[in-house]
Every structure is written in structure tokens, then in C-alpha cells.
Amino acid sequence: MPENSRTTAAWRIALWTTLAFSVGTFVAFFIVYLLMAREFRARSDAWLTGEAQVLAQIAQHTPRDGLYDQIVEEVAELAMQEVPDERGSEGQRLNYVFFLRANPSGNGDILFVGPGSRDAFWRAIQRAHFVVGIPQSIRVEGWQPDFRVVVQAHEGGNPTYLGLSERGARHVLHTLMERFLWGWTGTVFLGFLISYLSTRRTLRRVERITETVARIGSEELDERLPEPAGSDEISRLAKTFNHMLERIQASVKQLRSVTDAVAHDLKSPVTSIRGTLESALSAENVEPWRDSVAQAIEGLDRMSALLNTTLDVAEAKAGALPMKRAAVDLPAAVTQLLHLYMPAMADRCHEVRTDLQSGVIVEADLGLINRSLSNLLENELVHLPPGCQIDIRLRSHQGYAELVIEDNGPGFPPEIGSRAFERFVKGMHSPGHGLGLAFVDAVAQAHGGTVKISDHPGGGATVSLLLPVNKMTLPAAVLKASVCS
Amino acid sequence: MRLLLVEDDLSIQRFVERALLEAGYRVDATADAKSAEALALERVHDAFIVDLGLPDMDGLDLIARCRAQGNAAPVLILSARRSVDERVKGLEQGGDDYLTKPFALAELLARIRNLLRRSSASQKEPSRLEVADLQVDLIGREAKRGDRVLQLTPQEFSLLEYLCRNVGRVVTRTMILDHVWHMQFDPATNVVDVHIYRLRSKVDGDGCKPLIHTIRGVGYLLKYA
Numbered sequence: 001m002p003e004n005s006r007t008t009a010a011w012r013i014a015l016w017t018t019l020a021f022s023v024g025t026f027v028a029f030f031i032v033y034l035l036m037a038r039e040f041r042a043r044s045d046a047w048l049t050g051e052a053q054v055l056a057q058i059a060q061h062t063p064r065d066g067l068y069d070q071i072v073e074e075v076a077e078l079a080m081q082e083v084p085d086e087r088g089s090e091g092q093r094l095n096y097v098f099f100l101r102a103n104p105s106g107n108g109d110i111l112f113v114g115p116g117s118r119d120a121f122w123r124a125i126q127r128a129h130f131v132v133g134i135p136q137s138i139r140v141e142g143w144q145p146d147f148r149v150v151v152q153a154h155e156g157g158n159p160t161y162l163g164l165s166e167r168g169a170r171h172v173l174h175t176l177m178e179r180f181l182w183g184w185t186g187t188v189f190l191g192f193l194i195s196y197l198s199t200r201r202t203l204r205r206v207e208r209i210t211e212t213v214a215r216i217g218s219e220e221l222d223e224r225l226p227e228p229a230g231s232d233e234i235s236r237l238a239k240t241f242n243h244m245l246e247r248i249q250a251s252v253k254q255l256r257s258v259t260d261a262v263a264h265d266l267k268s269p270v271t272s273i274r275g276t277l278e279s280a281l282s283a284e285n286v287e288p289w290r291d292s293v294a295q296a297i298e299g300l301d302r303m304s305a306l307l308n309t310t311l312d313v314a315e316a317k318a319g320a321l322p323m324k325r326a327a328v329d330l331p332a333a334v335t336q337l338l339h340l341y342m343p344a345m346a347d348r349c350h351e352v353r354t355d356l357q358s359g360v361i362v363e364a365d366l367g368l369i370n371r372s373l374s375n376l377l378e379n380e381l382v383h384l385p386p387g388c389q390i391d392i393r394l395r396s397h398q399g400y401a402e403l404v405i406e407d408n409g410p411g412f413p414p415e416i417g418s419r420a421f422e423r424f425v426k427g428m429h430s431p432g433h434g435l436g437l438a439f440v441d442a443v444a445q446a447h448g449g450t451v452k453i454s455d456h457p458g459g460g461a462t463v464s465l466l467l468p469v470n471k472m473t474l475p476a477a478v479l480k481a482s483v484c485s
Numbered sequence: 486m487r488l489l490l491v492e493d494d495l496s497i498q499r500f501v502e503r504a505l506l507e508a509g510y511r512v513d514a515t516a517d518a519k520s521a522e523a524l525a526l527e528r529v530h531d532a533f534i535v536d537l538g539l540p541d542m543d544g545l546d547l548i549a550r551c552r553a554q555g556n557a558a559p560v561l562i563l564s565a566r567r568s569v570d571e572r573v574k575g576l577e578q579g580g581d582d583y584l585t586k587p588f589a590l591a592e593l594l595a596r597i598r599n600l601l602r603r604s605s606a607s608q609k610e611p612s613r614l615e616v617a618d619l620q621v622d623l624i625g626r627e628a629k630r631g632d633r634v635l636q637l638t639p640q641e642f643s644l645l646e647y648l649c650r651n652v653g654r655v656v657t658r659t660m661i662l663d664h665v666w667h668m669q670f671d672p673a674t675n676v677v678d679v680h681i682y683r684l685r686s687k688v689d690g691d692g693c694k695p696l697i698h699t700i701r702g703v704g705y706l707l708k709y710a
Contacts, residue, residue, distance in 0.1 A: 297702030
């Protein structure tokens with residue numbers, strides 16, 4: 001047992017359960033005890049009342065002659081024999097009965113049958129106030145405990161008292177109480193012991209979980225709690241902890257890869273900016289400065305664009321992109337964006353063919369949709385070798401607007417695999433940061449849509465973006481992405 | 486024109502102040518809201534440039550207090566907080582325009598000019614713009630270089646119009662994208678430049694004196710030098 005066992009939860013739980021148990025059993029026993037005492041008294045009272053009536057009747061009906069006293073006395077003696085007898089451990093008699101018939105006319109004429117002296121009983125009876133037929137407890141000098149006494153008086157007759165000491169009942173109750181207390185003490189002690197030990201055993205398992213979890217620092221996320229076979233609360237706690245650790249480990253891993261990627265992508269422009277400025281500083285003429293400074297600014301712009309995109313993608317992935325949804329005419333938005341990109345496409349000798357179904361309206365944030373579409377178009381610009389063919393198709397299909405961008409280029413690099421929509425995942429030769437498709441995916445999901453990529457068997461890549469179409473299309477509310485005129 | 490600049494980052498405050506002075510404005514620069522409030526009461530400013538993260542008060546609260554004192558000067562908010570929510574909040578709470586850090590000085594100057602123009606009595610919208618021998622007819626949507634009519638696509642015309650309206654001033658790619666195509670993002674590729682090259686080949690071709698200049702690292706400039 002540890003030194004500070006009194007501060008442990010096991011100790012406290014055992015203590016409180018034992019306390020509750022002991023008080024509960026004690027109260028229950030006490031109620032039983034009271035009920036038994038009442039039953040005993042009712043029994044002796046019933047006997048007393050009945051016997052007293054018989055005696056009183058006999059006394060009344062017996063002719064008042066010389067034999068009267070003798071007959072009554074004998075009847076009383078006989079009645080004594082019928083006392084509910086209880087004997088103590090040494091076999092001595094426990095219950096005593098007395099019979100007393102007073103004669104109000106003369107003090108000397110008292111008939112008494114019973115143990116001890118007549119006077120003590122007579123004095124006790126005279127002190128008490130009796131109601132006929134109702135037993136009452138009186139104290140008699142020299143006798144313990146009290147006697148239950150009932151009085152019967154018949155018309156014209158003398159009051160007849162019959163008393164019974166409760167020693168037998170008292171003795172039974174006392175023995176019962178004594179035995180119970182011993183048993184009770186033992187049970188309470190045993191209960192405390194069992195309760196303490198089992199609680200301690202259970203809580204030891206919790207303690208082990210605490211120790212393991214405390215040991216798991218940010219560096220040691222590999223460790224797991226032993227999972228007991230059962231499915232009780234503590235096993236579930238261990239399983240939940242392990243599940244949580246797994247998730248934490250996954251997000252820490254992801255966070256590390258993201259920070260690594262950001263750090264990598266930020267370090268190269270910082271290095272080039274620093275180098276450019278340093279060489280400008282050591283140049284003799286002023287004219288090269290202009291060029292170096294311009295290069296530095298371009299590098300900084302790329303850095304800040306990377307920062308912004310990283311934050312945007314993080315926000316989008318977390319579902320925290322603030323969106324201002326409105327009805328967006330998707331073919332108009334695509335056309336508008338193509339106006340911007342067409343000259344750059346033509347510069348790379350790409351042929352762009354469009355097949356856009358008109359009147360496809362989506363409930364979306366136009367800014368986010370524009371950025372997503374521009375990401376897709378920039379991918380085509382950056383990754384395709386010159387002279388490719390790009391097909392852009394838009395269809396409304398089963399409640400979704402489906403935009404497909406298909407090219408006959410080299411397709412997605414194999415190293416991307418199924419991770420194309422993860423942050424900072426890009427082809428080995430890609431000059432980008434691997435954020436474009438991650439952003440498109442996050443935006444599509446935020447709008448309740450999806451984006452899928454696939455490679456053609458004959459070469460070329462396909463990106464298809466699905467967005468739910470606006471069910472309540474109100475032509476008047478359509479925000480036309482105004483085509484520049 | 487006197488401007489009040491409230492920016493607690495002293496390196497930013499210094500270069501913004503210098504740029505504004507070079508652009509011909511008079512500038513009161515301060516680093517905290519309390520002294521900014523005092524300055525605003527003491528002098529009349531044509532516009533405020535307020536950073537949101539001030540040491541003693543939120544920039545939005547400063548704007549609200551100035552507005553409560555009856556100061557109606559237009560406010561350009563500078564902020565590193567870049568979310569759309571912040572922008573909307575800034576504009577709702579008394580800001581007139583919003584610029585996130587880092588920003589190009591050219592864009593800051595353009596926005597200040599915009600604010601000042603908006604607050605002054607509405608100017609008469611010109612029907613034609615002229616720079617040297619370049620004439621842009623805004624109503625007929627036709628441009629001429631000397632006697633030669635330029636064959637421009639609608640986007641090229643809008644681009645030329647935007648450059649002419651900002652004659653002598655540098656415009657960045659983001660500004661062009663915003664004003665000509667109404668899109669707010671930084672393209673990672675040279676999409677804007679391609680449009681400029683095409684426009685330049687039409688405007689400055691045939692041995693004319695070049696009007697459209699590239700300012701490396703910043704953007705483009707139309708001027709007759």
C-alpha cells in the first residue's frame with residue numbers, strides 16, 4: 001500500500017461505501033428490533049389481559065365464604081404456571097408474575113400471589129393510575145425491569161391486578177442485539193476491506209493509463225496503452241485514448257509535413273532574394289541595382305502569394321472559408337475566365353475547345369469559383385507541353401453541374417497517385433507548390449460538390465468538377481459574370 | 486492634400502510616409518490611436534490611412550470615434566488580417582477601402598487617389614482620353630494612335646482604358662485583374678502580361694514612341710516620356 005494511501009480515491013471510495021453500508025444496515029436492524037420489541041409486548045399484554053379477565057371472573061363468581069381467598073389464590077397460582085416461560089442461559093427462571101387483589105375497604109385484606117414481598121408491589125400499584133383492562137408498565141422497588149400490569153375490576157368486586165415482568169423478552173432482545181453488533185462489525189470490516197481492495201485494483205488500471213499518457217510527450221506519439229480484452233469502462237477508456245493518440249499522431253504528422261513544405265518553399269525565395277540583394281550591394285554601378293531590386297520584389301510577391309494560398313487552403317480545409325453565396329451563371333463565369341486565359345493559351349499554342357451548356361446556375365461564391373477555375377486553367381498552362389488540345393465541357397446532369405477539363409498532355413505524374421488533393425503534393429518536376437488542386441477540392445466540398453481527376457488510357461488528363469445546381473433558379477437574380485466588352 | 490497615417494510598425498510607417506510625400510501629399514504620421522485622435526481634432530485631413538492592430542486601441546474603434554466626432558474623411562484600412570470577414574467588417578464599420586499587407590506602394594497610392602476623388606465633388610466623366618497621339622474614345626469604344634485605328638479586342642480596349650485613366654502612374658497586375666476582369670486573385674502565371682504584350686504590340690508597334698512601360702517587380706505604366 002502506498003504511503004499516502006489515505007489520499008487515494010480507492011481509500012475514499014471504500015470509506016464512503018462502507019459508511020453508507022454500515023449506517024444502512026444499522027438502521028434496518030434497529031427497525032427490526034423495534035418491531036420485535038413491540039411484538040413481544042403485544043404478546044405479553046394479550047396474555048395479561050386474557051388471564052386477568054379469567055381471574056377476575058373466577059374471583060367474582062366464587063362465593064364469598066371462608067374458602068374464597070383460598071380458591072382465588074389457587075387459581076392465581078395455577079395461572080402463574082401458564083406464564084410464557086423463558087429461561088436464561090443458566091436455566092433460571094426469567095419471567096415473574098404476580099397476582100394482587102386489593103380490598104379497598106380494608107388495607108389489611110390484600111390477596112397476593114407472586115415473588116418477593118407483597119408490600120413493594122402494593123406500593124407500586126398505589127402510586128400508578130390504572131385504566132381498567134389496559135396494561136401499563138410500573139416500576140417495582142427491587143425488581144428489574146418494569147412489570148406490565150393490568151387491572152380488572154368487576155362491579156361490586158375488588159380490583160384484581162395481574163403483573164408480568166418483561167425480563168424474558170428483554171433477554172431475547174438483548175441477546176439479539178449483542179449478536180447483531182458482532183456480526184455487523186465483522187461485516188462492515190470485511191466490506192471495507194473488499195471494497196478497498198477491489199476499488200484499488202480497478203483504479204490501478206486507471207493509474208497505469210495516467211502514467212502512460214503522461215509519458216507520451218509530443219515526441220513519443222508511437223506509444224499505445226495496452227487494451228484489455230473486456231469492454232468495461234476502463235477498457236473503453238484505454239481504447240478511446242489510443243484512438244485519440246492515433247488522431248493526434250496523424251494531425252501532428254500532417255502538420256509537420258505542411259510546415260516542412262512551407263519552410264522549404266519559403267526558404268528558396270528567401271535565399272534567392274538575399275543573394276540578389278547582396279550581389280546588388282557589392283556592385284559598383286547603380287544600374288544593376290534596379291534589376292536586383294525588381295527581382296527581389298518578384299521573389300517577395302511569390303512568397304506572399306504562397307503564404308496567402310497556404311492560409312486560404314488551410315481555411316478551406318478547416319471549413320472556415322467565409323462564403324458569400326449567390327446564383328452564379330457558370331458558363332458565363334467560365335467564358336469570362338477563358339477571355340483572360342485565352343491569349344496565354346494561344347502563346348503556348350494550345351487549342352482550346354469549349355462546349356458549354358447555357359443556363360447552368362449554381363449557388364456559389366463567385367470569387368472562390370473563379371479562383372478554383374483559374375487554378376485548373378493555370379495547371380493546364382504550366383504542365384502541358386506546347387501545342388496541346390484542351391477540351392472544356394459543361395453539362396447539367398442529375399442535379400449537378402459537371403465541368404470537365406480534358407487535355408491530351410502527359411497526364412498526372414505517377415508519384416502523385418491518389419494524393420493529388422492533399423496539400424503540398426505535386427509532381428517531381430512541378431514548379432508550383434502543390435496547393436492548386438487542394439484548394440479546388442476544398443472549395444468544391446464547401447459547396448457540396450466534388451472534384452475528380454483521372455488519366456486517359458491514351459494519355460492526357462481529365463479533371464471533372466461537380467457542383468450542385470441551384471434548385472430555385474430565378475433568372476432575374478442571376479449574377480452574370482459580366483463578360484468584358 | 487493632407488493625410489493622417491496611423492501605423493504602429495515604424496518601418497512600414499516610414500516607407501509609406503516617404504511614398505506619400507513623394508507623391509505630393511502632406512502627411513501626419515503617428516504610431517498610436519490616442520495621438521491620432523488628437524491630430525484628427527487639431528487639423529483637417531483629406532483622408533486617413535489606419536492600421537487595424539494598434540497598440541492602444543483597435544483601428545476600427547479609432548475610426549468609430551472619429552466618425553462619432555463628425556469627422557467624415559475617407560478611411561483606407563491597412564491590415565495583416567486577410568480574411569474576407571475582416572474586410573467586410575472593416576468596410577461596414579466606417580472604413581472606405583481595405584488593403585492587406587503586404588501591398589504594392591502603387592496600389593496604396595491608387596487607392597488613396599480613388600478615395601480622394603470619391604470624396605471630392607463628383608468629377609465629370611470624360612468621354613475621351615488622350616495621351617500624346619493616343620486617343621481613346623470611351624463612347625465609341627475605339628482607340629487611335631495618330632491616324633491609325635487600333636484593332637482591339639474588348640478586353641484590350643478595357644485594359645488600355647484603365648492604363649490611360651492612370652496615365653503616369655504604375656498599376657500592378659492585381660489592380661489590372663481587379664479593374665479589367667473584376668477578379669480578385671494573384672495569378673501564378675503570366676496571364677496578365679500576355680494581354681499587355683498583345684496590347685503593346687498594337688499600340689506601340691510600327692515604330693511609334695513606346696507608351697506602355699514595364700516596371701519590373703511592380704507592374705505597368707502608361708506615359709509619354
